[in-house]
Amino acid sequence: MTGEQIIFLITAGFTLGSGLMVVTARNLVHAALWLVSTLFGVAVTYALLNANFIAVVQVTVYIGAIAILFIFAVMLTRRDLRDSGPQTNKNWWAGALLAVLTFAGLASLLQGWSGFSKTGAAFPSDFDAIAALGEALVSPDAYVLPFEVASVLLMAALVGAVYLAFNRK
């Protein structure tokens, strides 16, 4: 077993454990903080996959913006944190069964796929992944249209969020 595999196993165990805490923690602030550690584990996974830019975006956008937004929302609706009842609904066993079945289905589906245990090729020499990503995002031959649609979507979402949360009085 190589060092990279050991790092991957530690990261995966940490991430999955934090993910389990996100869905089971009783206190929602704790769940949001466990989400931060899950997202950090996923960022380490991206770094292991040589996707440095995606790893940095994960830390700044997900941990820096989205997780903070969650913590704010939890604190703004704080009255419900004191509710002493169960945090899961009555059909939690059905949800757990469905989640386990989804995992088993995905695993068995992947087992039958020929590329399942593929190992990656080395990077071509003098290949700059970040420059290639930047070119792909703005090049008319590549993905400029999805990129622009994503920016319009973000704009629309921000206007919609301001409208929804605006307090008319």
Place this chain on the structure above:
Amino acid sequence: MVPLSWYLIFSAALFSIGLFGVLTRRNAIAILLGVELMLNAVNINLVAFWRYGDVTSMAGQVFAVIVFAVAAAEVAVGLALVISVYRRRNTVIADELDMMKW
């Protein structure tokens, strides 16, 4: 080098955990937390397929960036809806939100 299968199994497990959270949590914000876990699992798959496929084609990373944008939009609108509902009904428990029930 870590085989591709490890990443795929890891991502499938993270997706299932997120699915469990979405299906069973009572609090609307906790449901959104589960959705975030599922989106992250999808992103791991996209980046892993980029790394183990043709690295010079950036499609996997480009789609991961777009998933980031969609996740940010979803969280902004979702949390605004939750806060707006909380102001009117004083609850964020998903079972009690029945305004659209006729």
